[in-house]
Amino acid sequence: MPVRTLLERVLALFAVDRRVLALAFARMADGIGNSFLIVVIPLYVGSDIIGGATFGLEEAMIIGIILSLFGFLNSSFQPLTGRLSDRKGKRKLFILIGLAGLAVTNLTYVFAQTYAQLVLIRGLQGISVAFIIPASVALVNELATTGDRGGNMGVYNTFRLIGFGAGPVAAGTVVNLGPYTLPGGATVTGYDAAFYVATAAAILSYLLVTVLITDPESTNANAGADLSIDVFDRSGSKLFDPIFTLGVASLFMATAIALFATIQPQINDRLGQGATWFGLQFAGFVIAQILLQTPIGRACDRYGRRPFIVGGMILLIPSTLVQGFVPTSETMFLARLVQGIAGAMVFAPALALAGDLAGEGESGSKLSVLTMAFGFGIAIGPLSSGALVGYGFAAPFVFGTVLATLGAILVYTQVEETLEATAPVPVVGDD
Known part of the structure; x- marks a missing residue:
């Protein structure tokens, strides 16, 4: 061929x-x-x-x-x-x-x-x-x-x-x-x-x-841009800027997801499992992301960004909490898989919504709010679980659940839809 x-x-x-x-x-x-x-x-x-x-x-x-x-x-x-x-x-x-x-x-x-x-x-x-x-x-x-x-x-x-x-x-x-x-x-x-x-x-x-x-060709230099990040909504219709809100939600989501990585010995001991099962559970999140990022991204072009972001943050709540109480290796894998589905529902639609809101020549700075926040969450999560697991096995996951709940509330109350109507099916081209 x-x-x-x-x-x-x-x-x-x-x-x-x-x-x-x-x-x-x-x-x-x-x-x-x-x-x-x-x-x-x-x-x-x-x-x-x-x-x-x-x-x-x-x-x-x-x-x-x-x-x-x-x-x-x-x-x-x-x-x-x-x-x-x-x-x-x-x-x-x-x-x-x-x-x-x-x-x-x-x-x-x-x-x-x-x-x-x-x-x-x-x-x-x-x-x-x-x-x-x-x-x-x-x-x-x-x-x-x-x-x-x-x-x-x-x-x-x-x-x-x-x-x-x-x-x-x-x-x-x-x-x-x-x-x-x-x-x-x-x-x-x-x-x-x-x-x-x-x-x-x-x-x-x-x-x-x-x-x-x-x-x-549409990318233009924006030499007058400053380094500030809007925290409050300039229009006055909401308290917080929607991109800042999505950044905070991404931080909370990434922290909840990354709690798992540091406490491998405690997880293996509680579930009576070895490194192989832990590897599968760790990979469960990534597997869901790989399988669902593209179809969910396409779906949010047709049905809107906000429903997926809100739904994903809500799904993150039980899928994080249950990890502190699951009795078997199989149920822990299932919980991680569902957590991956929640992450897939948030990440691509959130980037797309932030992209919709970014003005000409602002894509780098606006979207970096989300990628920066996600990176900080991935770094903070392991440190948090390492510090909290001494208070009980469930403590890190309860902490992650609180963050997921706050993130869901923020997104639900502070982020509005950017697609006014069902988007047409895109035509593939070079540009």
């Missing part, structure tokens, strides 16, 4: 601009490489390769700092990079800067020998990814229209999550099968091989963006 015919069939299947699909594949590639490091870095820190001063900290604490630093720096810099991409009107340039930084830092791990060097490298990676996320989401938003924005966001998030989910599975295999003997007789450790794979993934993503992505 000719490549052009195959591409046309794929485009028809997903019904998106070909540049959105290319960007989604690029994000899938860098997602594989970046998520590789979630598995590899803790193993690398615990190996004999890394030494140096520990600053009085335990090894586990250093691992936590290295992993969480990425999320906090990434989220903190997103409003700044999003606004800068608005000012310049150059989405592609910012994505390439971030991917280049990611490729260089992935390779730098090969030469790292101390804990301090790992902290520095991971911090630089967080800043690099902060260039990628707001510009990517803004680009998808600007390539879409009101009638297909949800579907475009859904496709983009689906492929990104596929990459993020596949990376950790492959990473463990690459490390465990090392060392590798090269044709010339040289050997490469499993760790170095994993870093080379992550570097290659970032380079592949860079090439895909370079060759296949162009900024839309």
